[in-house]
Amino acid sequence: MPDTVYAQDAPKPAPAPRHDMPERADVVVVGGGLTGLSAALHLARVGRRCVLLETGELGGGASGRNGGQLHPGQRRDQVWLTQRLGEAVADSLWELGSEAVALVHALRVELGADCDWRPGVIEAAHSPSAFDDARAYADHLHERYGVPPRILDRVALAEAIGSRRYVGGTYDDVGGHLNPLALVTALAGAAEAAGAQLFETTLAERVDVAAKGVRVSARRRGASAHVIAADAVLLAGNGTLSGLEPRVATRVLPLVNHIAATLPLDASPIPGGEAVADTRAVIRYFRVDSQNRLVFGGGESYGPPPTDAAAVGAIVRPYLAEVYPGLADVPFASAWSGTLGITRTRCPLIRRLEPGLYAAVGYSGQGVGLATFAGKVIADAIAGDTARLDVFEHLPVPPYPGGARFLGPLATLAMTWFALRDRLSLPTLPGRART
Ligand SMILES: Cc1cc2nc3c(=O)[nH]c(=O)nc-3n(C[C@H](O)[C@H](O)[C@H](O)COP(=O)(O)OP(=O)(O)OC[C@H]3O[C@@H](n4cnc5c(N)ncnc54)[C@H](O)[C@@H]3O)c2cc1C
Secondary structure, three states: OOOOHHHHHOOOOOOOOOOOOOOEOOEEEEOOOHHHHHHHHHHHHOOOOEEEEOOOOOOOOHHHOOOOEEOOOOOEOHHHHHHHHOHHHHHHHHHHHHHHHHHHHHHHHHOOOOOOOEEEEEEEEOOHHHHHHHHHHHHHHHHHHOOOOOEEOHHHHHHHHOOOOOOEEEEEEEEEEOOHHHHHHHHHHHHHHOOOEEEOOEEEEEEEEEOOEEEEEEEEOOOOEEEEEEOEEEEOOHHHOHHHOHHHHOOOEEEEEEEEEEOOOOOOOOOOOOEEEEOOOOOEEEEEOOOOOEEEEEEEEOOOOOOOHHHHHHHHHHHHHHHOHHHOOOOEEEEEEEEEEEOOOOOOEEEEEEOOEEEEEOOOOOOHHHHHHHHHHHHHHHOOOOHHHHHHOOOOOOOOOOOHHHHHHHHHHHHHHHHHHHHOOOOOOOOOEOO
């Protein structure tokens, strides 16, 4: 897999070498991304013996390879959430979305990890109807939650993002962007320091839940299988958990998304330094990082990600050229892919599946804040405070029709359908949602 610019800039997190996995833990966490590492950190801090199993490298999933955009709120908008779940639950979910952003900032400060943070997120509307929708939603957020509406008309948006491709947009200064691998590294170091045991190259092969507790069968690369008994297990494998648990496998569709980063530019096209995400279903999202590189995400696929940077760059380039025609031939420092976990409703599955078995997966493209937060929410629930988990459990996450077997054809069909809707400038989903 091609390296990200994040990994080129700084060493990846490396857990202390360990030779023996324990026979017993309080909690086993499967997956070493933002969800799993945040859970491990918060569990270790309240004295729980926590073992984290990561089949590859810590942060090697979506968490260390994403676009680094920290969006406030939930993945589905408040209007949709209110219609589906009522005002009280929707308002609680709004609160939790705010807490998620606050947690990322609190951790950055506490762990001394600046993570190249830059404030500001702009949502760019690709069609007049998407802009109408964005304005109406800004009014709703203002009336209900007191969020100051900041509308950018066509001219103001073009000046803010250096592209005339969009109709208008909205600006938000609560969100922003950062280097996601730096956040992973900070969390991993803090989790280990607090006493969590982190094992890379270790696959969780099987999870058995019984009245007496949980047994996780794990295999370190090149070693024989080893069973860990625990009181609880958290499935934090997001889009790559595959067949370990059918209730997750039938609800989370793995989709591959692609990013390219340019070499440092002489002049940034985004003078205010904000992150930008557009309203298309096959989203374009971009930002200029602290080294003046344009980090541009665009294009989706299903199945194994491309194995070389040139192939990924060739996928992303037409999307970048459409937004920035003047940069159509810009050289890339690197291009890479990552696997998202997408649910049918685009709501994350953050749940206790049964006593002792928890899942936090399926952030559907908005996990920098929510995954970090979900790890803490599950840790709190395991420690006895289920208040926030109870709210997340209201989110509807039905299985895909046909179950796990049909995810491949369904993904291809869905991508074609959404690309067609984009070309026709039709709304993406009822109830705005970003990827
Ligand atoms: C290209 C891309 C761009 C994105 N951009 C943004 C963005 O700008 N803003 C935003 O908010 N979100 C974005 N996202 C989404 C965000 O990155 C994810 O929602 C978030 O990182 C999920 O974190 P996680 O820890 O749950 O999963 P991951 O980071 O995917 O980690 C899961 C880990 O579990 C491991 N694993 C799976 N199964 C097993 C097993 N059986 N045993 C052991 N280990 C296992 C995997 O190897 C993986 O490392 C993006 C995602 C992608 C792919």
